[in-house]
Amino acid sequence: MRLNKILNNTLLVFAACLVLSACATKKVSTGQMQGDVYTGTDTVEYLADGVADRVFFATNETVLTTASRETLRAQAAWMRKNSKINVVLEGHADERGTREYNLALGERRANAAKDYLMTYGISSDRISVLSYGKERPVDAGSNPLAWSKNRRSVTVKAN
């Protein structure tokens, strides 16, 4: 009887541990994503203080999220202040698509960012667009978090 109780308690504790560790693992793998759009900043570089260089996309999507639009507005403000700087927008896709389609998708993502910069007064002469498709991932992982970091448009100084 007593032994049984001890066993039961041990099992309970064990089960609780399992639940906790499951939660912990889950948190790590989805912590920097909302839906399947990446929200972390660990892979991001900065063009200037507070001006992040990249925006992220949902799978197969080219729509700019609220956070992306905010980043691009900061980039536009920075470009207006630095009128001699031109940029290349490099569009990328994740590895879960055919190579040729992904080249087109990267181009479309970079153009979505370009269009937004233009609505904030940046001349198209200052922006060029380049797609790498799935050829240049930042994260080599084969998991949803890695893919979300790779679906991006990166603004790079051209001069």
Added chain:
Amino acid sequence: MKKKFIILFLILIFPLKVFALIEVDITRGNLNPLPLAVSPLAIDEQSRNEFKKIIKKENIGSEISSIVENNLKTSGLFNPLNKDAFLQAPEIANLKPRFEDWSLIKAQALITGKVTFIDEKLRVEFRLWDVLAAKEIMALAFTTVPNNWRRVGHIISDKVYERLTGEKGYFDTRIIYVAEEGPKTQRKKRLAIMDQDGANNKFLTLGNELVLTPRFNPTSQMVTYLSYFKNLPRVYLLDIETGTQEVVGDFPGMTFAPRFSPDGKKIIMSFAKDGKSDIYTMDLENRIVDRITNHPSIDTSPSYSPNGKFIAFNSDRSGYQQIYIMKSDGSDVKRISFGNGIYGTPVWSPRGDLIAFTKLHKGKFYIGVMRTDGKGERLLTENYYQEAPSWSPNGRVLIFYRETKTNSDGEGFSAKLWSIDLTGYNERLVTTLTDASDPSWSSLLSN
């Protein structure tokens, strides 16, 4: 290359089908590969020494016969028997096989032959025998420069394959592909070319810029591919013999997904601008550019039908990637893929009746085929990631590339070429020196 090769004379070819006692059924895959014996080609002492000096191989006769053996084996349709069991010496078997000996080891067909060194040239004769009927069913002789010895093996393989299956072979062919090295985030990619069996590998670019999707011209030694030269992704044309290359057309943006028309006179490709990709052709003679599609969607991966009248392509105009066909002038666009999942990279079979494709469904990638009306979909292979099928020139085999999943540290990535029979049987790793992707199969070099 082609011209150097002379078929000197045909000793005899029997009227087809009359004596077709052994036949290989190619429609059912490799469940019962035909047992056959490839006797090493006989060679006299003097010829053997001459060839040893030139090609640095101990015995060119056995080298050529092992090429034949390997080809027939990889086709999955034949089962070459172990040479240790052969009772008859090669030179005697070539004169008159003792059929009882060969049927004793269960060989249904026998290949024999002889190699000689004549006037600085390589002369090879070979015979194909039907063991059960005790008959010679084919005999041919070739003369060529000694350095062509591997191709002789491939041509013999093609002749045997054709005689026994009733369809043209695909062994005297080459594969152009992208050789890959380095970490996944910074892959170095080079164009490379090799014989269909992996021999004679040669790198065609240095790896200074990213290169993708090389494709053979079906009628010449030209290749079209995508290069990021000076960070401008553009379609290029490369002459493999001379090494000269040029950019195709004068487009103000990225051109990609190139392929030749079946007559080799046009390049069809995508041009991306302002977030939309459309399909264009350029005539290689007069350089005239035609726009084929005009749609706000992504239209890419175009592939002509073998008669040049239709184009299969990939479009996301329905919301997701699907396969469409249209007339070659861009009219009559019809969606043909309606299964679950998304579909890409349609490639028209050289026979014209099927379209091979890549499909993504529930996180898995498939290589499959469907009829040109989209019906009769058949998935040949499922994996974590694979795409870009390319047909053997006889339309029996598909070559494609497959990538592995990395572990949680992003390690363990590899890209390899694989081939599979149209029946879905005989899936094989195609061995390459480095990692490899984007394979394209040439036409038969000799015909």
